Amino acid sequence: MKKVIWSALSAAEQQAVLLRPAMAASESITDTVAHIIEQVTTEGDAALKKLSAQFDKVELNDIRLSSQAMKEACDSIPAPLKTALREAFRNIRSFHAAQVSRPLSVETQPGVVCEMHSRAIEAVGLYIPGGSAPLPSTVLMLGVPSEIAGCKRRVLVSPPPIAPEIVFAASLCGIDEIYQVGGAQAVAALAFGTESVPKVDKIFGPGNSFVTEAKRQVSQAIGGASIDMPAGPSEVMVIADARANADFIAADLLSQAEHGPDSQVVVVTPSDKLADEVNQALTRQVAKLSRADIAEKALENSIAIVCQDMAEAVVISNIYGPEHLIVQTKNPRQYLNDIQHAGSVFLGDWTPESVGDYASGTNHVLPTYGYVRTYSSLSLMDFCKRFTVQELSADGLSGLAPVVTAIADAEGLDAHANAVHVRTQALEGSK
Amino acid sequence: MKKVIWSALSAAEQQAVLLRPAMAASESITDTVAHIIEQVTTEGDAALKKLSAQFDKVELNDIRLSSQAMKEACDSIPAPLKTALREAFRNIRSFHAAQVSRPLSVETQPGVVCEMHSRAIEAVGLYIPGGSAPLPSTVLMLGVPSEIAGCKRRVLVSPPPIAPEIVFAASLCGIDEIYQVGGAQAVAALAFGTESVPKVDKIFGPGNSFVTEAKRQVSQAIGGASIDMPAGPSEVMVIADARANADFIAADLLSQAEHGPDSQVVVVTPSDKLADEVNQALTRQVAKLSRADIAEKALENSIAIVCQDMAEAVVISNIYGPEHLIVQTKNPRQYLNDIQHAGSVFLGDWTPESVGDYASGTNHVLPTYGYVRTYSSLSLMDFCKRFTVQELSADGLSGLAPVVTAIADAEGLDAHANAVHVRTQALEGSK
Structure with a gap:
């Protein structure tokens, strides 16, 4: 040192x-990944099988892990490791459950109510790296908040063969949809869908430079998927x-x-x-x-x-x-x-x-490479999105009308003012 | 219809x-924007002046708006519009101030405390479109939450000539750093900095297809800037x-x-x-x-x-x-x-x-084009980032040690286990 x-x-x-x-991703990685994504979007499952044979040296019959295989994997885990993963799960759950936000409601002026509501992201893809050591901890870091958020569909992918520790951690989080596919091809499958792998809205999790580059590319593609953060x-x-x-x-x-x-x-x-x-x-x-x-x-x-x-x-x-x-x-x-x-x-x-x-x-998925200046530690919020709601009473609209029309006039947007006028005229007419 | x-x-x-x-951004827009970004990163202010003359037909002497020019612009606003913008400001402020999150602290197990803290993003760039009508409302939508968040540096850019309504709205939000530059060149200046325009961490605000493409490109560049959301x-x-x-x-x-x-x-x-x-x-x-x-x-x-x-x-x-x-x-x-x-x-x-x-x-900067599936309405949170903190007592570490070492062993990461062992050994030695 x-x-x-x-x-x-x-x-x-x-x-x-x-x-x-x-x-910077080397040009060769960028091109290789672009080609893999193209193969997956055009050939679907066939491309996943071909690429798994090529990169992971595994001939896949079923891309999705069967419930029988999941059960066998879970049964194979030694009891002390099960206990340890359960205790980790409990702590991670406790901290992430405390992050649930209550809906916000503010009456900004009489009869004008503004609210913020949160909804789970519907379908999420969880990428778990394979390689030299299985990472059940990463399963918990993605599986727990996605469960608390209430994401309807949670799709876990990991390169074959998937270690039993990963399957057990997934089962702790209530995840039963596991696909034996990794690398850029798994990211492409999650972003665009294949016959077996469902398309998701957002992809989470760490990976090697091919996975990282694939996440970047699908996050920039129209009809692709959002991603958790740059890596x-x-x-x-x-x-x-x-x-x-x-x-x-x-x-x-x-x-x-x-x-x-x-x-x-x-x-x-x-x-x-x-x-x-x-x-x-x-x-x-x-x-x-x-x-x-x-x-x-x-x-x-x-x-x-x-x-x-x-x-x-x-x-x-x-x-x-x-x-x-x-x-x-x-x-x-x-x-x-x-x-x-x-x-x-x-x-x-x-x-x-x-x-x-x-x-x-706490969550171990964190911004790195200086991205902490603008990005946050992964949290429950990343598995949700928030939208605002407003509701005005007739009196509320009457009170706010002069403000809206004055600004609309300044911005030269007649129809914005007119949407208020047609209503205030109706109110006056009904008096 | x-x-x-x-x-x-x-x-x-x-x-x-x-x-x-x-x-999809046309190839010609992509290339034009890439060329503009390159000009700004290599030539700085000189490029901004040249491009403003070319695109906005304005010969700039000072890129930054002087305090005298700001004062004159504010004085020129008619009183009724001032009142309307002040009332809008007050409502927007009231709703966004309610979004301030309190620090979170959870003792997940005895002696193990996990927290989440929030910090303002240090330097933010606020892009306000010019064109046929000035948009003071957009200034409020970006200026108010950045003020509440406590962003240290807030840099507003807008194509020349900047309408007085925009300057007045900025002054309501306490923004005194305004640059008369728009388009892709303004985005490039914010992302990489020039002699006059400071580099910022994150760029907010709507714009035309060149601005949108420039935001996309700088968000993908190492050493560039984050952006609020795709447009x-x-x-x-x-x-x-x-x-x-x-x-x-x-x-x-x-x-x-x-x-x-x-x-x-x-x-x-x-x-x-x-x-x-x-x-x-x-x-x-x-x-x-x-x-x-x-x-x-x-x-x-x-x-x-x-x-x-x-x-x-x-x-x-x-x-x-x-x-x-x-x-x-x-x-x-x-x-x-x-x-x-x-x-x-x-x-x-x-x-x-x-x-x-x-x-x-409520905020009018919203995800569109289907991005609502994963993106949120712009809120105070977008001007902050969150990080976690953990603090264990000696007893807390002793209690958690078996869990950490069991998982580290399963993942084959010796040094992770060793970071716990050296400490528990020291504790035992001191008993």
């Missing part, structure tokens, strides 16, 4: 230190005071680093000594990891920034805008009001990132 | 009746029972039709007689409008659908998903629970669309 002294850097060097690696490599920033535990910090950095070689890992502290201790702890800990290769690769781009004081650490954190921000200081809550840009914040020595990844109750 | 009997149509014909006209032609659907007033309905349809020749206008009613009366009322009313040409053009694509009963009218409305939905029936509120997809709903005989366009308090 490279160490820099913040105050010794020029403004340009400071900017460079916090710069994320470029992340980028995962990140953690730890800000820590001199009394922080170097072993804890190193462990947190590594839990991010093991996700992938492109993971971004940064520690910011006013203590030069702590920065060195973290470096030593990293060396000790990384050797013992089963994914040491991946973590070591990520650590090559990682950085320790030594700053003046904790106030400056918060400033640096706000410039960077990390997906995960861990605050290991004596009174971590004192900095909360100053934290402007982060995906999820972990306060204090006893709150490692992994609790939020799995089981504290 | 064309009339169809819903039950007499085949499923394919029903679908065709509700189909919106294709809205399409404006729409209204009226659902009405036999007792509804044909003149009211015709006036509402025309207030949508006068927006532009691509406006979508639909009425759905179980009463064949009412459908004919609306048609006659349209003919009577349209002739008197100053924008009769535009409205007549829009009416060419408009349609009256005669259905079985009001329940079917609601079903048809949900299939279409109108931006504006006006319900003119005896007990309009009885249908509210069944309305799934709409941007804003207007209940009853005394609630024309124009009250929501200007002054009831």
